Amino acid sequence: MVAHGNIDLSSGLIRELLWRGIVITWCSSRGRVTGWAASAEGPNGGPRHRQHVQSEHGRLDLAREFVAGKIANQATLLRRHGDCPDAVAALRDLQRMAGQAASLNELFGVEGDAAARYFTGFPSMLTAGSALGFSVRTRRPATDPVNAALNYAYGLLVSDIIRAILACGLDPHAGFLHSPERNKPALALDLCEEFRAPVADSVVLGAFNNGEMAGKDFSGVMGTVSLRDKGRKQLIAAYERRAGQEFRHPTFGYSVTWRRAMEIQARMVLGVIDGTQPRYKSIRIR
Numbered sequence: 001m002v003a004h005g006n007i008d009l010s011s012g013l014i015r016e017l018l019w020r021g022i023v024i025t026w027c028s029s030r031g032r033v034t035g036w037a038a039s040a041e042g043p044n045g046g047p048r049h050r051q052h053v054q055s056e057h058g059r060l061d062l063a064r065e066f067v068a069g070k071i072a073n074q075a076t077l078l079r080r081h082g083d084c085p086d087a088v089a090a091l092r093d094l095q096r097m098a099g100q101a102a103s104l105n106e107l108f109g110v111e112g113d114a115a116a117r118y119f120t121g122f123p124s125m126l127t128a129g130s131a132l133g134f135s136v137r138t139r140r141p142a143t144d145p146v147n148a149a150l151n152y153a154y155g156l157l158v159s160d161i162i163r164a165i166l167a168c169g170l171d172p173h174a175g176f177l178h179s180p181e182r183n184k185p186a187l188a189l190d191l192c193e194e195f196r197a198p199v200a201d202s203v204v205l206g207a208f209n210n211g212e213m214a215g216k217d218f219s220g221v222m223g224t225v226s227l228r229d230k231g232r233k234q235l236i237a238a239y240e241r242r243a244g245q246e247f248r249h250p251t252f253g254y255s256v257t258w259r260r261a262m263e264i265q266a267r268m269v270l271g272v273i274d275g276t277q278p279r280y281k282s283i284r285i286r
Contacts (some may be wrong), residue, residue: 001025003024005028030156031151035186036172037148046274047273048169051174052174054273055174059185060103061272062177064098064107065279065280067098067114068282070111071118075092075284076197077205078124082121082125083121090117097218100214103126107140119137126146126208127208128214132215141225142225145208145225148226148227149235154196154197156239157199161195172185173186175190177190187269195283197285199243200239218236244259251268265283
């Protein structure tokens with residue numbers, strides 16, 4: 001269950017959901033995850049301890065694959081829907097560099113370069129890009145409708161990834177790419193990377209390009225832009241459709257929904273941590 005904005009849940013309902021093993025996530029009205037609740041009974045206590053040890057010492061192999069998968073999916077989405085062949089070629093080079101990075105600092109540099117090139121080409125994927133005022137990626141507070149929608153979609157994605165991680169018995173805070181010292185769910189943000197383009201970005205692009213959302217679905221106050229209630233409902237509906245869409249998992253070859261794939265990827269991280277999985281392979285769309 002994901003609660004957005006000023007939503008009250010009774011203690012009886014919270015207790016019932018926890019008894020049933022259902023994760024509850026609370027988000028702000030703009031999509032930022034503010035906290036979650038999960039059952040005290042969880043699997044994989046031993047691997048969870050090893051997760052914290054490995055997070056402290058570092059796992060560059062996992063971090064590389066998170067970033068390489070993210071860049072690969074950005075390049076594919078831009079190739080499919082945009083008009084920036086030079087940016088796509090540069091992203092493919094950066095994808096290879098990410099897979100060979102010698103340190104986290106080098107990896108962050110590659111990721112930052114890729115993000116700049118990707119979002120420079122992002123308006124070419126929007127049929128009404130100029131009308132929406134998008135020119136550069138801004139996080140919070142958003143300064144245009146596209147960034148406001150991206151922020152909200154990323155919040156929905158983080159909520160799903162947290163649920164997937166908790167279902168595996170891992171700790172959302174102990175990551176390998178993002179630092180847990182920022183007091184954010186580092187592992188959840190790690191796993192989000194490969195899903196940003198094919199899930200969240202795809203949802204936002206489709207919602208604008210199909211006419212499900214427009215400028216009137218947003219409000220602006222003192223230079224910041226946020227979703228109105230109607231726009232929020234439209235975006236959630238579009239996200240749910242995408243999360244429930246099936247595709248063939250590139251590693252295992254069977255049909256899964258995107259939401260199910262998030263848990264599969266979390267379990268692959270678990271396998272690498274406990275030694276039952278030789279390596280982690282990100283999902284890369286074609």
